[in-house]
Amino acid sequence: MGGRKGRHQVVGTPRRKVDAVSKVTGRTLFADDIALPRMLYGRLLRSTTPHARILRVDTSKARALDGVHAVLTGADFPVPFGILPVSQDEHALCPDRVRFIGDPVAAVAAVSEDVATTALDLIEVTYEPLEPIGTPEQALDTEEPRIHEYGPSGNIHKLIDLEFGDVEDALATADHVREDLFFYGGNTHLAMEQHAAVADWSADGKLTLWSSTQTPHYVHRALARVLELAPSRIRVIATPNGGGFGGKSDPFSHEIVAAKLAMLTGRPVKITLTREEVFYCHRGRHPTLMWVKSGVDRTGRIKGMHFRTLLDGGAYGSYGVASAYYTGALQTVTYQVERYRFQGARVFTNKPPCGPKRGHGTPQPRFALEVHLDKIAEDLDLDPAELRLAHLQPPESLTANYLRIGSMGLGACIRKVVDGAGWKERFRKLPYGRGIGIACSSYLSGAGLPIYWNHMPHSGVQLKLDRGGGITVFCGSTDIGQGSDSILAYIVAEVLGVAVADIAVVTADTALTPVDLGSYSSRVTLMSGNAALQAAERAREILVRHAAAKLDVPAERVGLADGQVFDVENPDVGMTFAEAVQAAEAAEGTIGTVGSYTPPRSPGRYRGAGVGPSPAYSYSAAIAEVEVDPTSGIVVVPRIWIAHDVGTSINPVNVLGQVEGSVYMGLGEALMEEMVYRENRNLVHKIPSMLDYKSPTTLDMCDVVTYLIEDPDPEGPFGAKEVGQGPLLPVPPAIANAVYDAVGVRIDEVPITPEKVLKAIKDCDKGRDGRFGPMRFPDVPWPEPTRVPPPWEGGDGRAAESGAVGAGGVRSSSVSAPPVPAPEERQH
């Protein structure tokens, strides 16, 4: 969307975030910090069984307890909800069925958390147990009981089959064909702040909810639906999030329950989840089994790729349909893939629901693809960095699955890290036990389509110009620590030539701010940034018009900088910014402008084309260095070099922070983080605490050498693309590839734990091929594929045969990994 060319005063300069001092001095008010007069405390009673019918909920003793003001059960919430229109499968409290340990069943509001806790113990729930389903394999094999009554069959939630060109034919004629199986373990966001919500029902019949949510707009919609209240009577305010990472993107039970309790009692109600409950809310990374088969030519060019994923969805839909599509969407945007087929399946199991976590559905296939390419490079005796460089998807192009690529800086990223890490001198040349590995990735700068179907903008901004010279930016966007409030201020300050300190930012309040869809899919800088840019340009136009009249110069000669509005050819002639506002206000009345942003329409026209398009794609390349102790299998990562194509850094320190944070999270996923359930003990979460769910500490963090690649993208504000999620993606595969370089074993799954590495090393020592990973992709009743010819085979983005979509013909297939001796069971 551009932005003014030339030297910038604000954009591109490192600076403090607008809320930095409040954050570091403890002044920021998070949801749990809110305390209102007469406030009650709510708590949720959660299921202690993984799968059961609820026969009876006896709340009489809890109601009788002194200090208890209200008790709710599933009967109070007949209307279901869910983030996606196609998966309205949750209830604020379960009415008749529980689907995982942690599913909320009842709730109380009491004068204190202690009384509320005691009251929960007094609620008696009688369950009739149903067979719990623990694994995707079991889900595929179990017709009855069904965890949900929807989905194609049994416990399958979603099946996808898309084919772009005849892949079988491409594989048959390729110089080299390789087939691999991978598994990516499930992990969670682990934001420092537990979810919390405070609800207030005013005497005038209006509901206000403060919540640590990334998506106040969607919470607003869910509340209206479930509480059967007009949206006009509901106000949702997203408090600053103490981290989100996707874990606060769904509407949650505790938010709806707090609202209902406030309405019933006429008193404010706060619910703050315990850390254990946050593990149950989850919505994190889907454990994903993957099979990939590629045919390449001698140079490594991908002639055809067939990719299958099986996602363990947990107990509810959440964003799962989108997640499933995402496991197949972005394989095509980094290196050219001539023909591509994607089959994806998501199944239900009796575990906390999975959903979007940083990278939403794409880190898993990215891991598989980048390790797969590393193996292909070795098969072909090619340098894996060279192989990648040789087949980059060109800028300003369409992919096989009709994603429109704009700027594309992956080549520059690869060259940076290759130079920085001394790749040429060190790859395959380090002593045993030390190694380096490379991987790349790409991510969206915002999803091209909203979550519910509509033609309205994805982000809106209003600007109010005060005659004192201050500017207020109103936007529905939510700062979850990533700095989106600051971005709004920087952009407006840049366009209007004022100091960032002169800007007040009001965000994430459905009563005050225009809609922004939320802080997910790395959309905020690009989308709310563009909306802010438009609003600011419009304000600028008004000010310039009136200043020009006053200064008696043509409008083109009016400049705005340093809080002054002046004649650029004679800078001494001018006025202050405040005077310019006053002149405009005197002439026109109150000065305010609006801006909004709607992403461009994507060229894909087939069903499923909605997931993957984005106004712009970011690119990253990473090289990881590892030290592997062959006697223990312990992997240490001393350093990662990472280059990220961000288009333009609006604030470079903020961008660096996001890159480093992504590397940190990727490191944890690569080496230790995993959601583990006890399959033999009721599918209980094995480690629902900050101490036992292992995430790296400061001492485990590697050094990070970051390079920012800046090649402004025409779609981004001032050329900016995303940075919040993409840099996580190359980290796990780079580490896996480095482990292979170090000790010659392939760990085809994450987390790469010492146990797995040691097992593989021993295997290797016994003369076997030293691989640890999944052995089989189970049978899935795939539907008939939707066939879409790629653009270079005469396609126009539509499916070839009408009626093929979802047509009855079901066939089943089973694929095994290349033969690996000594099958090892995966341990989860």
Next chain:
Amino acid sequence: MLRLPPFTYLQPKSLRQALRMKADAGPDGAYIAGGTDLLPNMKRRHQEPKVLVSLSGIRALGRITGGTGGSALSVGAGVTLTALHTHRRTRKRYGALARAAELVSSPLLRNMGTFGGNLCLDTRCNYYNQTYEWRKAIDFCMKKDGVICWVAPSSPRCWAVSSSDTAPVAVALGAEFVLVGPETERVLPAAEFFNDDGIRYLTKHPDEILTEVRLPPANGWDATYWKLRRRGTIDFPVLGVAVWVRWDNGLVADARIALGGVASYPKLVPEAAAVVVGTELEDDAIREAAAAAYRPAKPMDNTDFGLAWRKEMVRNYVTGALEELKARRGSGTTKRDV
């Protein structure tokens, strides 16, 4: 957030007062020092004392004395882990203990947590260190509120793990513990303070207060402590190896090897120690000792990491610890950089 059950908090100023308060409270009473183990456990309803008798107001428990000129070092049970590992004399002469203390949890917890509390640390198990609701979901185990052991369902006993970092070092150094009861005062060798039982893990009477730990004079011996955990900080040990050797003319005259994290008590492995006596810690001797320590180590599947791997690491860590001592032999000092 998780709530503590209600309790009364008493703050005696002397040992006598503390003992009396505890006796008055009976089985409903418990001593609390830094509270870094007890309070999290109370939140999960592992212990539900109605009366907490704080030991932190008793000055005498906070002292470190002796340890100069060939005398024994006496460390009060109330000394914080931070004080223990930063104290000049412990760092200089009892490096293994300082090291172990420094490796406990995180700086904040070490500022609160005490040496005594660390030695009395509740045993751990990932079926047990869970909230009340979690434990209810799989049904309670015999360590609290139930009858079965989920780790070994046919077992008549609890296998919760001794997870203290300083305990194996105290045992390996041959420390002595002073226990004061309402009517008694006794001195126990460290090894006799612990019990191989996840529920009755201390031989101490509930009313007795551990007041002091006496460490042997620092001369002629060397020791070290190796800790295995997933991350560089905060985590409890899944394996701790404490090794003590007495040198005589370049040969090992005596040795003790104690393992933490593999049993319900710090486990001495005399069969491994015996192997190195009379040797110069040659590679063969170290290898044999590591193998001898590996055999009796029987970790159960109730901590982080798989049990087979943890058992295997016994060999690596015993080897590493002995090699460290060998490398330091003849340097004429028992000092160790911590």
